Amino acid sequence: MKMIITGGAGFIGSNFVQHMVNKYPDYQVINLDLLTYAGNLENLKPVEEKPNYKFIKGDIADRGFIFNLFEKEKPDMVVNFAAESHVDRSIADPECFVRTNVMGTTTLLDACRSYGIKRYHQVSTDEVYGDLPLDRPDLFFTEETPLHTSSPYSSSKASADLFVLAYHRTYGLPVTVSRCSNNYGPYHFPEKLIPLIISRALADEELPVYGKGENVRDWLHVADHCQAIDLIIHNGREGEVYNIGGHNERTNLEVVKTILKALDKPESLIRFVTDRPGHDMRYAIDPTKIETELGWKPRYHFDTGIAQTIQWYLDHQDWWKNILSGEYSNYFDKMYASRL
Numbered sequence: 001m002k003m004i005i006t007g008g009a010g011f012i013g014s015n016f017v018q019h020m021v022n023k024y025p026d027y028q029v030i031n032l033d034l035l036t037y038a039g040n041l042e043n044l045k046p047v048e049e050k051p052n053y054k055f056i057k058g059d060i061a062d063r064g065f066i067f068n069l070f071e072k073e074k075p076d077m078v079v080n081f082a083a084e085s086h087v088d089r090s091i092a093d094p095e096c097f098v099r100t101n102v103m104g105t106t107t108l109l110d111a112c113r114s115y116g117i118k119r120y121h122q123v124s125t126d127e128v129y130g131d132l133p134l135d136r137p138d139l140f141f142t143e144e145t146p147l148h149t150s151s152p153y154s155s156s157k158a159s160a161d162l163f164v165l166a167y168h169r170t171y172g173l174p175v176t177v178s179r180c181s182n183n184y185g186p187y188h189f190p191e192k193l194i195p196l197i198i199s200r201a202l203a204d205e206e207l208p209v210y211g212k213g214e215n216v217r218d219w220l221h222v223a224d225h226c227q228a229i230d231l232i233i234h235n236g237r238e239g240e241v242y243n244i245g246g247h248n249e250r251t252n253l254e255v256v257k258t259i260l261k262a263l264d265k266p267e268s269l270i271r272f273v274t275d276r277p278g279h280d281m282r283y284a285i286d287p288t289k290i291e292t293e294l295g296w297k298p299r300y301h302f303d304t305g306i307a308q309t310i311q312w313y314l315d316h317q318d319w320w321k322n323i324l325s326g327e328y329s330n331y332f333d334k335m336y337a338s339r340l
């Protein structure tokens with residue numbers, strides 16, 4: 001089995017690459033990543049010398065490059081994590097979200113059609129469903145919930161999902177789609193809420209919290225997300241969407257206070273800042289389908305998962321300090337320039 005995992009130098013992709021390389025030594029894993037600001041090869045250190053792992057730098061939206069790569073490698077499976085993933089950046093500059101998230105996806109789909117594939121898996125997000133009201137805790141996103149996006153980011157992800165499903169219906173491409181709630185865990189880029197709060201709190205810096213911090217997210221440990229995708233690509237039904245979430249809803253303010261308590265830092269560091277435009281209020285996943293069909297269950301409860309995650313950031317301060325200083329972007333040159 002030869003797999004191309006795109007976006008494998010990002011947060012979730014690098015956790016998934018490590019999961020697959022270690023769990024399936026007989027699979028050839030190719031990590032294809034453009035190494036944008038969010039890509040960090042230091043995330044792959046634990047597997048970079050393994051014989052079943054290879055890194056290739058490239059752009060999923062570069063048609064000539066992608067077709068050449070498929071011609072050469074003839075992958076059996078593609079798992080597409082590559083994306084522009086930060087909502088705030090999509091509000092500032094929507095265009096590159098269309099290019100990578102939509103056109104990058106259709107480029108990969110076209111290459112899969114041309115060269116044949118056993119499975120194409122699209123890693124999507126619960127943000128395609130829009131949001132739920134705070135005063136209806138009985139409501140959850142199911143796979144049948146209509147797409148109703150709020151941000152340029154979620155609109156680009158929803159658009160990509162529709163192309164993936166259309167390629168199944170129109171061309172019979174063997175695809176699956178997963179829509180996961182917010183992830184947390186090791187290798188999370190420090191612009192996102194949890195690592196941002198940990199790194200700033202450790203430096204006794206002010207902690208920006210949007211609005212009143214009331215927005216609710218359904219937090220899932222990244223290892224549980226990786227296990228869910230592993231199950232879907234092997235046992236999921238073609239043409240199907242699977243929601244992934246573990247019923248761990250927390251307001252942003254609760255998350256921030258949990259981190260402050262664990263680090264023994266004062267709540268006076270919290271600064272409420274002007275809310276993000278169009279900010280989604282609540283996300284909450286109904287994971288019944290993946291639980292009943294594929295037997296998936298999350299291993300982490302938020303309380304234990306967040307404690308372990310905070311410890312990981314304490315133990316890996318060089319990792320996130322390198323990112324904050326910009327040093328991480330030199331890693332490719334250090335590791336690979338002499339090998340090219």
Ligand SMILES: NC(=O)c1ccc[n+]([C@@H]2O[C@H](COP(=O)([O-])OP(=O)(O)OC[C@H]3O[C@@H](n4cnc5c(N)ncnc54)[C@H](O)[C@@H]3O)[C@@H](O)[C@H]2O)c1
Pocket residue numbers: 006007008009010011012013032033034035036037038039040058059060061080081082083084085086100104123124125126157179180181182183184189
């Ligand atoms: N982070 C979450 O909580 C979450 C939740 C649900 C779904 N997702 C989805 O999971 C996927 C991964 O999210 P993440 O948080 O790990 O993102 P990330 O921003 O940490 O990583 C994205 C990776 O994609 C790479 N990339 C960007 N543009 C590329 C291009 N044109 N060609 C090749 N590589 C490119 C980047 O270099 C980076 O390594 C995304 O598709 C995202 O929509 C994320």
